[in-house]
Amino acid sequence: MAEEEEYGTALIAELYKPPALLPIAQLKDALLYTIETYPVTIIVGETGSGKTTQIPQYLHKAGWTADGSVIAVTQQPRRVAATTVAARVAEEVGCQLGQDVGYSIRFEDVSSAATRIKFLTDGLLLREMLVDPLLKRYSVIMIDEAHERSLSSDILLGLLKKVLRKRPELRVVVSSATLDAKDFLDFFCPVDGEKINGKSKEEYGRIISIEGRMHPVDINYLIEPVSDYVERAVETVMDIHNNEPDGDVLLFLPGREDIDDAIDMIADRITDLAPGTQRLQPLPLYAGLPSDQQLYVFQAAPENTRKAIVSTNIAEASVTIENIVHVIDCGYVKLRAYDPTTGIERLATVPVSKASATQRAGRAGRTKPGKCYRLYTEAAYNAFSDSTPPEIQRSNLAPTILQLMNLGIPNIVRFDYFSNPPSELVVRAMDMLFSLGAISPEAKLTKPLGTRMAELPLSPMLAKALLNAQTFGCLYEMLHIAALLTLSGTAFIAHDGNLKQLDKVKRKFAVEEGDHITLLNVYEAFITTGRKDAQWCRSNFLNYKAMQKAVSVRNQLARHLEKLGISVSSDLSAQRAGGIFSLSPSERIRRCLTTGFFAHAARMKPDGTFQTANGETTLWAHPTSVLFHRKADWVIYDEIMESKGKVFVREVTKIEMDWLVEYAPEYYRVKQR
DNA sequence: GAGCACTGC
Numbered sequence: 001m002a003e004e005e006e007y008g009t010a011l012i013a014e015l016y017k018p019p020a021l022l023p024i025a026q027l028k029d030a031l032l033y034t035i036e037t038y039p040v041t042i043i044v045g046e047t048g049s050g051k052t053t054q055i056p057q058y059l060h061k062a063g064w065t066a067d068g069s070v071i072a073v074t075q076q077p078r079r080v081a082a083t084t085v086a087a088r089v090a091e092e093v094g095c096q097l098g099q100d101v102g103y104s105i106r107f108e109d110v111s112s113a114a115t116r117i118k119f120l121t122d123g124l125l126l127r128e129m130l131v132d133p134l135l136k137r138y139s140v141i142m143i144d145e146a147h148e149r150s151l152s153s154d155i156l157l158g159l160l161k162k163v164l165r166k167r168p169e170l171r172v173v174v175s176s177a178t179l180d181a182k183d184f185l186d187f188f189c190p191v192d193g194e195k196i197n198g199k200s201k202e203e204y205g206r207i208i209s210i211e212g213r214m215h216p217v218d219i220n221y222l223i224e225p226v227s228d229y230v231e232r233a234v235e236t237v238m239d240i241h242n243n244e245p246d247g248d249v250l251l252f253l254p255g256r257e258d259i260d261d262a263i264d265m266i267a268d269r270i271t272d273l274a275p276g277t278q279r280l281q282p283l284p285l286y287a288g289l290p291s292d293q294q295l296y297v298f299q300a301a302p303e304n305t306r307k308a309i310v311s312t313n314i315a316e317a318s319v320t321i322e323n324i325v326h327v328i329d330c331g332y333v334k335l336r337a338y339d340p341t342t343g344i345e346r347l348a349t350v351p352v353s354k355a356s357a358t359q360r361a362g363r364a365g366r367t368k369p370g371k372c373y374r375l376y377t378e379a380a381y382n383a384f385s386d387s388t389p390p391e392i393q394r395s396n397l398a399p400t401i402l403q404l405m406n407l408g409i410p411n412i413v414r415f416d417y418f419s420n421p422p423s424e425l426v427v428r429a430m431d432m433l434f435s436l437g438a439i440s441p442e443a444k445l446t447k448p449l450g451t452r453m454a455e456l457p458l459s460p461m462l463a464k465a466l467l468n469a470q471t472f473g474c475l476y477e478m479l480h481i482a483a484l485l486t487l488s489g490t491a492f493i494a495h496d497g498n499l500k501q502l503d504k505v506k507r508k509f510a511v512e513e514g515d516h517i518t519l520l521n522v523y524e525a526f527i528t529t530g531r532k533d534a535q536w537c538r539s540n541f542l543n544y545k546a547m548q549k550a551v552s553v554r555n556q557l558a559r560h561l562e563k564l565g566i567s568v569s570s571d572l573s574a575q576r577a578g579g580i581f582s583l584s585p586s587e588r589i590r591r592c593l594t595t596g597f598f599a600h601a602a603r604m605k606p607d608g609t610f611q612t613a614n615g616e617t618t619l620w621a622h623p624t625s626v627l628f629h630r631k632a633d634w635v636i637y638d639e640i641m642e643s644k645g646k647v648f649v650r651e652v653t654k655i656e657m658d659w660l661v662e663y664a665p666e667y668y669r670v671k672q673r
Numbered sequence: 674g675a676g677c678a679c680t681g682c
Contacts, residue, residue, distance in 0.1 A: 078680065106682055123682045150680070255678065287679060312678055334678035347678060391680095403682090457682040489677075499676090556682090608674080623675040643676070 019057075019092060022050030023211045031055060031208060032062050035140070035171050039164055039197075040188040040205035043175040046212025046362075051175050052144050053089050056117045059140055060093075060100075064171075065116035069139035074122040074153065078318065079105045086110070086119040093117075106457075107552050122152040126159075129407055130455075134163050135170070142173040147180055147355075148317060149390035149419075151400060157418045159407065161188055168197040180387070181207045187418055215365040217327075221378040229330040229375050230258050234265040236373050237308050240326050241273075241280050247325025247370070248307040250315060252360055254334045254349045259284050259310045266308060278304055285311035285319075290493075297321055316359050320366070327364040329357060331376040335388070338396050340428035342617060343599070345396070346642040351380070355387040392421045397429040398460050402438060405445045406454035412443070435599060435667045436464050452564050456557065458482060462638075465596030466557070470566060472592040473581055479561075479568070480523040481516050481589070483554035485638055485651060489624065491522060491550070493543040505541045510626040513586055514635065514653030516593060518626050523550065591663070594655050597636040598664035602649065603657075604632045610649065613660070613668070622648040634660070 019025065024045070034041050045051045056071045064071060075081045086103035093101050102111030103119040111118050122143070129135060141160060146153055160172050174184050189204040190196045196204060226232040233251050240249055253259050266282040273280065285297050298321065301307045313333050315321060333356065337346045352360070357374065364370025374381065392400070401412050409415050413426060433439045438450035438460060445451055453463040462482055469478035484491055494502040509521045526547045530537045537544045558568045580588060594601075602610035602619050608631075610619040619640070621627045627635065638651035661668050 121681065123680090127682060148680095152681070257676085286677095288677065314679065316679095318679070336678070349678090399682095620674075628674080641677080646675090648676080 019050065019054060022054060024050040024054050027208065027210060028054075028058055032058055034206045034208055035059065035173065036062075038203070038205045039168065039171060039199070040185065041171070041173045042181045042184045042205065042207045043173060043210065044181045044207060045175065045210035046214060049210040049212055051210060052085055052142075053092065055142060055173065056140075057089060057093060060117055064139045067139075070115060070137050071117045071140045071142070072125060072135070072138045073117070073119050073142045073144060074125055074156070075119045075144050079121060082119040082121055083108075083110075089117060089119075107556065122150065122156050126152055126156060126403065126407075129159060133407065134167055136167075138170070140171040140173060142175065144175045145317075146174045146184060147176040149388070149392075151391040151395055154390055154392050154418050155400060155404065157184075157187065158416050161416055164188070165196060181209075184418075214362060215367070215369045217361050217365040217369070218371045219361060220371065220373050221381065222374070222376060225377055225380060226375060229253075229332065230262050230265070232375050233328055233330055234262055234269070236328050236375070237262075237266055237280075237282075238269055240328075240373075241278070241306060241308070244326065244371075246306070247368075248301070248309065248321075248323050249326045249328065250321065250324045250363055251308065251310045251328040251330075252316065252333075253310060253312065253330050254332045255312060255347075256286050256288060258330075259286060259312065262310045266310075278306055280308055281305050282308045282310060285309055285315060287312070287314055313356075315363065316356065321363070323367055324363050325368065325370045327361055327370065327372045329360045329372060329374050331357070331374060331380065333388075335394070336391075337394050338425070340422070340424040343396070343428065343432075344617070344640050344642050344647055351376075351384055353386060353388045354381070354384045357381065357384065390419050392417065392419060393425070395425070397421055397425050398432045401426065401429045402433060402445075402450070402454045402460055405439065406451055432599065433460060435664065436460055436596070438464070448564075455564060456560055458486070458557070461596040461600070463596070465593050466561075467566070468595045469592050471580070472588040474585065474589045474592055475561075475566075475568060477520055477585065477589055478592060479554050479557055480520050481593075482557060483550040484519040484523055485516075486553050487546050487550055488639065489650060490543055490546045491519070492541050492624075493546070494541060495538070502541045505539075506626075508540070511586075512626075512630065512654075513590060514627050514632075515625050515638075515651040516653040517586055517589065519651070520589070523547075523554075527551070590653055590655050591659055593653060594636055594659045595663045597638065598660050598667060600637045600640065600649075601634060601655070601660055602637065603634050610635065617647060619647050619649050621652050622650045625650060625652045627652045627654070633657070 043051050052073065052075055056073055059071050075085050082103045082105050086101055087097055090097040090101040095101055098110040098112055099114050101117045102115040104111050104124055105121050106124065135141065143153055143156060164170055164172060176184060185205050185207055189201045192201060237249055237251060253262060263282045263284050270280050281301055283297050285294060297309050309321060331352055332349050333352045334347050334349050337348050361372035364372050404412055404415060430443060438446060438453050440446055452467055453460055456463040458466065462485060466478050466482050469475040492502060492506060509518050511517045526542060530542055530547065534544050561568050601613045604610050612619065632654050634655050634657045635652050636655050637649035640647060640649050
């Protein structure tokens with residue numbers, strides 16, 4: 001059962017409709033026939049068509065679970081979605097959650113031997129393949145919202161294609177909201193003239209479309225392009241408010257900064273509204289917003305008030321807000337990009353794709369006919385790409401490739417990807433895995449190091465450091481640090497935007513060696529004091545829920561290590577004398593970190609900036625780092641990200657140059673040539 | 674001198 005209190009459950013909003021009234025009900029027989037007849041079925045249907053909740057029930061009642069098999073549904077890569085959909089289906093089936101209908105997400109397995117319909121995240125289904133490569137427990141696997149093209153669902157598609165060859169009786173259902181259904185079908189089906197398990201292309205799969213319940217949306221373009229989309233967006237909000245009858249407004253902007261600006265600007269102009277007219281309530285929405293503030297977006301506005309929701313892309317697909325009639329689309333989105341030559345990640349503001357623009361506009365037509373105001377010209381729209389590049393083409397692939405290798409994929413380059421990743425990304429990932437010792441020069445996973453690294457739900461660098469921790473007598477401490485690093489900066493939280501106060505409080509935990517040991521202090525203070533004392537957390541600006549999550553991660557990591565035969569408890573009683581133990585705990589931890597993060601080394605210059613080991617890139621310590629103000633020589637860092645033209649590193653710790661050569665001689669010999 | 678789109682094991 002739940003190991004922790006559920007957090008971040010604020011973003012749920014989809015109107016409940018009686019199952020018999022859903023558009024999908026008319027297609028029940030056709031769906032069952034198609035899934036019975038063909039190994040692969042592609043479902044095209046809008047959100048709200050009922051596909052996710054109804055198809056598993058149809059299959060369950062039609063006998064697909066009669067032999068004890070399970071129907072798996074990876075309901076979008078989101079925890080909240082898996083739990084809420086499972087709860088609704090359990091209610092419709094009339095069972096207790098965890099019995100016939102259950103779900104499984106990280107830290108929370110609410111399923112049992114009786115479970116026949118199981119909702120889970122695609123990441124977890126991937127992990128299950130380590131134990132059960134052919135997924136034999138399942139008779140049907142439904143990949144929901146595959147068009148979102150997340151890294152894990154893309155990988156899952158490739159693996160399922162392989163599994164289908166060995167299990168002709170398995171059924172794969174792929175759901176997609178857009179019209180790229182044919183690409184999905186073509187991917188699974190044999191090419192013309194060939195057969196898979198005796199079946200030709202025509203015998204292998206079908207597409208079924210379910211009518212969505214969309215109202216028409218009137219699209220408006222600008223005649224002339226604008227330079228300041230925030231200013232124009234705010235003007236549009238006010239125009240709508242002054243000239244259009246009822247209906248809430250949803251404005252898409254790329255990021256938090258623009259959103260805060262827009263909210264302020266709208267708030268300023270509200271004061272000009274004539275007394276007695278309808279009021280306007282501007283509301284921000286982005287993932288980083290505390291969940292209590294996110295809730296306002298879903299609550300009905302006060303009487304005689306129109307909501308103007310200013311949101312990131314989170315409202316495009318992840319979250320559904322009812323009663324939106326006017327959508328304003330600035331035409332931009334922030335996307336992660338990864339540069340394989342430097343290994344630097346970047347959040348770039350780029351034009352949206354046509355698919356994205358369509359999805360945004362559609363948000364206006366859920367309850368009645370709506371309007372969409374695009375803050376760009378029709379010519380600009382025509383120049384947009386058709387769809388957003390999938391994650392697999394713009395991410396660091398080292399974790400993915402490690403996982404694929406651990407699943408026994410013999411040749412990573414020739415794996416049947418739904419979209420091929422650029423070869424530079426694959427090469428960079430392989431180089432990194434090789435330098436960490438996870439793969440051999442023949443590109444085979446090493447044993448035990450490579451397989452163990454793949455087993456841990458951590459980045460390869462961090463996994464390597466954690467697996468080395470016992471050697472340095474700091475396993476206990478490294479578990480704490482690893483758990484906190486997975487929170488990526490959410491351990492501290494400012495109250496009411498008071499960043500100055502936050503900085504001051506953080507100094508209490510800060511140590512001269514850098515952020516990792518500082519994090520260790522934070523974790524130890526939390527488990528000794530803060531865990532029982534939420535008020536203490538508040539006065540120390542610690543995010544209680546995030547810290548609880550860190551405790552869960554830490555426990556899960558410890559269990560993984562025990563499973564790998566690395567005893568966590570015995571580390572405490574280890575003989576702590578002589579050898580490595582003549583060094584201080586801090587030095588042992590920092591040496592241990594260096595064994596994983598040597599490729600993330602940099603040296604401070606007199607001006608306080610850092611230079612990468614190859615001298616090619618200038619880095620800044622992120623302002624949240626304890627080394628932001630301090631002097632240092634060589635350091636290693638956890639995360640590197642470009643923002644506004646500057647490259648920032650987060651979680652930075654001092655090391656010695658000698659350690660780099662000692663723990664990564666190959667890497668640094670090559671680099672120095 | 675300054676800040677993280679969105680998920681997830």
